[in-house]
Structure formats: C-alpha cells, structure tokens
Amino acid sequence: MERTALRRRLTWQVATVTDVRRETATARTLVLDVPDWPGHLAGQHLDVRLTAPDGYRASRSYSVASAWPSATIELTVEQVPDGEVSPYLVDVLQVGDPLEIRGPVGGWFVWKPEQEGPVQLIGGGSGIVPLRAMLRAHAAAASTAPVRLLYSVRRPASVIYVDDLKELAASDDVDVRLVYTRKAPAGEPRVGRIDADLIERLAFTPADEPTTYVCGPTPFVEAVADLLVAAGHDPARVRTERFGPTGGPQ
Amino acid sequence: MTTDATYLDGNAAAGALSEVFAMDVTSAVTQCNGCGQTGVFAESHVYVNAPGLVARCAGCDNVLLRVVTTPSDIYLDLRGLTYLRLPNP
Numbered sequence: 001m002e003r004t005a006l007r008r009r010l011t012w013q014v015a016t017v018t019d020v021r022r023e024t025a026t027a028r029t030l031v032l033d034v035p036d037w038p039g040h041l042a043g044q045h046l047d048v049r050l051t052a053p054d055g056y057r058a059s060r061s062y063s064v065a066s067a068w069p070s071a072t073i074e075l076t077v078e079q080v081p082d083g084e085v086s087p088y089l090v091d092v093l094q095v096g097d098p099l100e101i102r103g104p105v106g107g108w109f110v111w112k113p114e115q116e117g118p119v120q121l122i123g124g125g126s127g128i129v130p131l132r133a134m135l136r137a138h139a140a141a142a143s144t145a146p147v148r149l150l151y152s153v154r155r156p157a158s159v160i161y162v163d164d165l166k167e168l169a170a171s172d173d174v175d176v177r178l179v180y181t182r183k184a185p186a187g188e189p190r191v192g193r194i195d196a197d198l199i200e201r202l203a204f205t206p207a208d209e210p211t212t213y214v215c216g217p218t219p220f221v222e223a224v225a226d227l228l229v230a231a232g233h234d235p236a237r238v239r240t241e242r243f244g245p246t247g248g249p250q
Numbered sequence: 251m252t253t254d255a256t257y258l259d260g261n262a263a264a265g266a267l268s269e270v271f272a273m274d275v276t277s278a279v280t281q282c283n284g285c286g287q288t289g290v291f292a293e294s295h296v297y298v299n300a301p302g303l304v305a306r307c308a309g310c311d312n313v314l315l316r317v318v319t320t321p322s323d324i325y326l327d328l329r330g331l332t333y334l335r336l337p338n339p
Contacts, residue, residue, distance in 0.1 A: 009272075010268040010269065046265070047265035106274065107274035108260070242259045244256060244257070
C-alpha cells in the first residue's frame with residue numbers, strides 16, 4: 001500500500017498544540033500533536049494556515065525542528081516584525097489550541113542517515129531550525145558521518161536551542177561552532193559575519209566531498225553559497241533554503 | 251522594497267505544489283524555456299509576495315511557473331518550463 005500512500009493528495013489537517021517553549025526573546029518552539037502524521041525527513045517543512053473570522057487566510061512554511069520518529073512534531077518560529085502569521089504563533093497561540101497544517105513537504109533540502117559522506121551545516125539566525133532536525137536525526141540514527149555546524153547569530157542571547165547544541169556538541173562526530181555578528185560572549189574575540197577565512201578554517205574542504213546545507217535569510221544564503229563556490233565547492237553539493245520577511249521556510 | 255531582496259526559493263512552493271502533484275516537485279530538475287538552464291526546482295527563485303506564487307529561473311529571471319490558489323480552484327501556469335524531470339520510482 002506504499003504506493004497508495006505516496007499518491008495521497010496532501011491537504012490541510014488540524015494539529016493540536018501540546019506544549020510551547022520560549023527559545024529567545026523573539027522565537028518560540030511549538031510542540032504539536034498531529035493525528036496520522038506520516039513521518040518526515042530531516043529538513044522537510046510544513047505549511048501553517050491561519051484563517052481570520054472574515055475568512056481571510058494566510059499561510060507560511062516552517063521547517064520541522066524535530067526528527068522522526070517521535071510522538072510529537074516541533075516547529076520553531078521566529079517572529080517577523082509586522083508579520084501576518086508569526087506574531088500569532090510566537091505570542092498568542094496557547095497549549096490546547098488547534099492549528100491548521102499541511103505537510104510534510106520538500107524533498108531537496110533533506111538529510112538521510114543512509115547518505116554517504118560528511119555533512120556541513122551552515123545556519124544563520126532561525127535558519128538553524130532544519131539543521132537541528134538533521135542533527136537530531138544524526139544522533140537518533142547513531143550515524144558516524146562527521147558533521148560540522150557553523151551557526152551565525154547576532155549575539156549570545158540570539159542562540160536558539162542553546163542546551164540542545166551543547167548536548168549535540170559533546171558527540172565526537174559533531175563539531176559546533178558559533179559565529180557572532182554583533183556581540184560575542186566574553187572570551188570570544190571574533191565578531192563578524194562568516195567570511196572566506198572562516199570557511200577555510202572551520203568548514204570541510206572540497207576534497208572532503210561534504211554535502212553542505214545552508215539555511216537562513218536570503219542575503220545570508222546568497223553570501224555563504226558564493227563563498228563556498230569561490231572556495232572550490234561543487235555547487236551541486238551545496239543545498240540551500242532561504243527565508244524572508246514575506247514568509248517561506250524558516 | 252526591491253524584488254531582489256524578497257525572493258525565497260523553490261522549497262517555499264513545496265506545499266502549494268503538493269496539492270497538485272503526486273510527487274515532490276522541489277527536487278525535480280527543470281529546464282528554463284527562456285535561457286535553457288537546467289537546475290533543481292528548489293534552487294529557483296520564488297516570490298510569495300504576489301497573488302499566488304511565482305517561481306523564476308535563478309539564471310535569467312524568466313518566469314518558470316505560477317500557482318494561484320482561490321477558494322474554488324488552483325491555477326497552474328507552467329509556460330516557462332521546457333520540461334520537469336522527476337524520478338520514476
């Protein structure tokens with residue numbers, strides 16, 4: 001019956017919020033119970049749809065933050081100033097509320113445990129969300145594929161999943177490096193964006209033949225992808241996911 | 251606001267396209283009818299700040315595909331694509 005399942009037309013269904021967790025001043029994780037969730041690959045996302053009393057609808061795409069299998073699905077939402085959807089998800093939605101979703105979707109920006117080779121993850125801001133799902137999937141599968149994460153944030157208080165990242169960084173197979181663009185914690189002298197020097201020092205080299213996943217705001221993704229290609233990485237091995245104030249995966 | 255700063259990528263169209271296609275289109279290879287460039291649909295530039303979704307070629311900015319969803323219908327305009335190559339499972 002697998003083929004039947006594959007050809008199921010994906011449509012909207014109602015999930016229930018079972019828990020919420022504040023991650024930063026502007027980001028919140030929503031834990032959802034989704035009846036008959038078919039499972040997902042790390043990096044996939046889902047669409048959330050809100051309907052106003054007058055029937056007006058707005059939908060946005062959010063990366064799934066959790067790995068499958070698990071009893072619940074987690075989304076982490078960063079509030080976009082003047083956004084139509086994210087302020088409701090970050091500040092208003094409560095435990096017990098229903099939420100209309102459609103997913104999982106997307107088959108390109110995904111990591112599968114059976115994939116060969118090292119994994120380079122590069123995230124900017126809430127672009128960490130699908131990368132966290134990949135790290136979780138890597139841990140759940142007890143994968144020995146070497147993983148490096150470069151995570152660019154404005155300041156220490158902007159780090160999403162602080163405890164999670166500490167735990168994941170304890171693994172011998174996972175290397176986590178934070179890059180601060182506005183203010184670094186005590187003891188970290190470097191403040192600035194990811195540049196060619198940083199890529200050369202901290203990322204896998206082209207000879208390592210990594211699969212690289214870059215997620216963040218559009219300008220961040222464009223800049224990092226250009227740096228990787230300039231450093232000799234095969235563009236076909238660099239997978240990107242962009243988000244922006246108009247919505248899209250985040 | 252310029253359009254350049256506002257585009258996302260093909261991943262953002264995955265949900266809308268999943269209403270129409272039985273297979274994931276974001277990992278399909280597309281050829282642009284404007285410049286002939288081939289690439290993975292996920293890497294195309296997608297604008298969602300329009301009535302519906304507009305995907306443009308990352309090479310030449312030609313419109314590849316448009317999806318407009320109304321309460322009663324879904325409009326799918328594929329005129330900018332020479333072809334879509336999907337895996338045959």
